[in-house]
Amino acid sequence: xxxxxxxxxxxxxxxxxxxxxxxxxxxxxxxxxxxxxxxxxxxxxxxxxxxxxxxxxxxxxxxxxxxxxxxxxxxxxxxxxxxxxxxxxxxxxxxxxxxxxxxxxxxxxxxxxxxxxxxxxxxxxxxxxxxxxxxxxxxxxxxxxxxxxxxxxxxxxxxxxxxxxxxxxxxxxxxxxxxxxxxxxxxxxxxxxxxxxxxxxxxxxxxxxxxxxxxxxxxxxxxxxxxxxxxxxxxxxxxxxxxxxxxxxxxxxxxxxxxxxxxxxxxxxxxxxxxxxxxxxxxxxxxxxxxxxxxxxxxxxxxxxxxxxxxxxxxxxxxxxxxxxxxxxxxxxxxxxxxxxxxxxxxxxxxxxxxxxxxxxxxxxxxxxxxxxxxxxxxxxxxxxxxxxxxxxxxxxxxxxxxxxxxxxxxxxxxxxxxxxxxxxxxxxxxxxxxxxxxxxxxxxxxxxxxxxxxx
Ligand SMILES: [Ca+2]
Numbered sequence: 001x002x003x004x005x006x007x008x009x010x011x012x013x014x015x016x017x018x019x020x021x022x023x024x025x026x027x028x029x030x031x032x033x034x035x036x037x038x039x040x041x042x043x044x045x046x047x048x049x050x051x052x053x054x055x056x057x058x059x060x061x062x063x064x065x066x067x068x069x070x071x072x073x074x075x076x077x078x079x080x081x082x083x084x085x086x087x088x089x090x091x092x093x094x095x096x097x098x099x100x101x102x103x104x105x106x107x108x109x110x111x112x113x114x115x116x117x118x119x120x121x122x123x124x125x126x127x128x129x130x131x132x133x134x135x136x137x138x139x140x141x142x143x144x145x146x147x148x149x150x151x152x153x154x155x156x157x158x159x160x161x162x163x164x165x166x167x168x169x170x171x172x173x174x175x176x177x178x179x180x181x182x183x184x185x186x187x188x189x190x191x192x193x194x195x196x197x198x199x200x201x202x203x204x205x206x207x208x209x210x211x212x213x214x215x216x217x218x219x220x221x222x223x224x225x226x227x228x229x230x231x232x233x234x235x236x237x238x239x240x241x242x243x244x245x246x247x248x249x250x251x252x253x254x255x256x257x258x259x260x261x262x263x264x265x266x267x268x269x270x271x272x273x274x275x276x277x278x279x280x281x282x283x284x285x286x287x288x289x290x291x292x293x294x295x296x297x298x299x300x301x302x303x304x305x306x307x308x309x310x311x312x313x314x315x316x317x318x319x320x321x322x323x324x325x326x327x328x329x330x331x332x333x334x335x336x337x338x339x340x341x342x343x344x345x346x347x348x349x350x351x352x353x354x355x356x357x358x359x360x361x362x363x364x365x366x367x368x369x370x371x372x373x374x375x376x377x378x379x380x381x382x383x384x385x386x387x388x389x390x391x392x393x394x395x396x397x398x399x400x401x402x403x404x405x406x407x408x409x410x411x412x413x414x415x416x417x418x419x420x421x422x423x424x425x426x427x428x429x430x431x432x433x434x435x436x437x438x439x440x441x442x443x444x445x446x447x448x449x450x451x452x453x454x455x456x
Contacts, residue, residue, distance in 0.1 A: 183199055
C-alpha cells in the first residue's frame with residue numbers, strides 16, 4: 001500500500017491540501033476572480049463563465065480497462081489504477097515498449113531527510129544535494145553518508161509552517177558552478193512571498209556562504225498554496241522559474257501582467273540582479289518581459305530536455321485532471337490554458353474546444369482513486385541505462401506510482417508503469433538529476449532519495 005505523508009495536525013485532511021487539488025474555498029475564490037475578469041478575458045458574454053464546464057472536449061474519455069491508455073484528440077488519458085501499460089488505444093502505438101523487458105530498481109542514495117522536496121547536483125559533481133522543505137540543503141557524499149553540517153540552512157528566513165506547499169522548494173546550480181560557485185534557491189519568506197535568491201559556496205566546498213545571499217526576485221503573495229517552486233537552467237544558460245497562480249483572487253494566469261501562473265526566463269549573468277533575455281516572447285509587447293510561458297496553475301515541477309529541445313511541465317490540477325504539458329524550447333510564449341481549461345476539458349471558457357491559442361496537455365489523468373497531484377519529472381538522458389534514452393518519467397504524489405512515456409513530437413508513446421518494479425517508494429514529490437545525469441527520485445514522506453538503476 002502507498003505510504004502516506006505525515007499529516008500536520010493543523011492541516012485539513014490529506015489529500016485535500018496538497019500541492020493541489022481544489023478545496024471548496026479556492027474554487028469560490030476563483031469563481032469570484034473570473035467574474036471580475038470576464039470582460040477582460042472576453043469570455044463571450046460572461047454568463048456562465050464562472051461555472052466550470054465539462055464539455056465533450058477531446059481527451060476526456062477514460063478507458064475502463066485497468067491497464068490501458070487512451071489517446072483521443074491529442075491528449076493521452078491514463079485510467080485510474082493503471083499499474084501496467086504497454087498497450088494504448090492509439091493503434092499506431094500498440095507495440096510493446098522497447099523497454100518492456102528492462103528491469104529497474106530504485107537504489108537508496110540516502111535517507112533520513114525531513115520532508116525532502118528536491119535533489120540536484122552540479123554537473124559532473126559526485127555529491128547529491130537534497131532540499132528539505134523547512135529550508136535546509138544537505139550534502140550526500142559519494143558513499144551515501146549525509147554530512148552532519150548542512151550546505152545551507154535558511155530556516156530562519158523561510159515560512160514552511162503556514163502551508164505544506166511553502167518552504168524551500170527549488171535549487172539550481174549555475175552551469176559554471178564548478179568555476180563560479182553560484183547557485184539559486186526558490187523559497188517562501190517569512191511573509192510567505194515567493195523569493196528567488198542567489199548564494200555562493202564558501203572556501204569549503206561542502207558549505208555555502210550564508211553571507212553571500214542576495215534576493216534577485218520577489219513576488220508578493222497572499223495565499224498559501226500554488227507557488228510552483230522549480231528552478232532550472234536551460235541549454236541557453238538562462239534560469240527558468242516556475243510560479244503557480246498563488247491562489248490569489250487578483251491573479252489571472254492568462255494575464256501577462258502578473259508573474260504568477262507562469263514560467264519565467266531570466267539571465268543571471270547579463271545584469272544585476274538579472275536581465276531579461278532579448279529573445280523572451282513578451283519583451284516588445286504588452287506583458288512582463290520575464291514571462292516565457294503562461295497559463296499554468298501550479299507547475300510544481302518542470303524540466304528541460306536539452307537533447308530533445310523541449311520543456312516538460314507537470315501542472316497540478318484543480319477539480320478533475322492532472323496533466324503533463326510540453327513545448328519546444330524554440331516556442332516561447334506558450335499558453336498552457338489555465339484556467340480557461342483544466343487539462344483538455346473546458347473550465348472557465350465553455351467554448352474552449354475551438355481555441356487555437358492554448359496548448360493542450362500531451363497526457364492527463366483523472367482524480368480517481370488516490371490520484372491527486374502530478375509530479376513532473378525528466379526525460380532520461382543518462383548513460384547508465386541506454387534503453388531508457390528519451391523516456392520521460394513522472395509520478396503521482398498521492399497515488400505513489402511512477403510511470404514513463406516517450407513523446408515523439410506528436411503523441412505519447414511507449415507508456416509504462418514502473419511502480420511494481422521499483423517497490424513502495426512512498427510519495428514521490430520530485431525527481432532530480434545527479435551530476436552524471438542519472439535520475440533521482442525524492443520521497444517526501446519516507447525521507448528517502450533514490451537513484452534509478454538497472455536491476456540486472
Ligand atoms: Ca493546462
